[in-house]
Amino acid sequence: MALAWVRQRPGVTSVIIGPRTLDQLDGTLTGFALDLPADAISRLDEISAARA
Secondary structure (H helix, E strand, O other), X not given: OHHHHHHOOOOOOOOOXXXXXXXXXXXXXXXXXXXXXXXXXXXXXXXXXXXX
16 A cells, blocks of 8 residues: 555655565565555545654
C-alpha cells in the first residue's frame, strides 16, 4: 500500500526499492500494480500530514 501511495503522489518520478530476496521483490512489485482509490489516497495524505 505504501508503494502504491507514493507512486501515485504528484511530483514523484521514481520510487527506489531494495529487496534482498526474490520473495521480497515479488511483494514489492505487487505495490506497483496496485491503484488506490482517491478516498484512500486522501486519507493517507491526511495521516502523513499529521505526522510531519
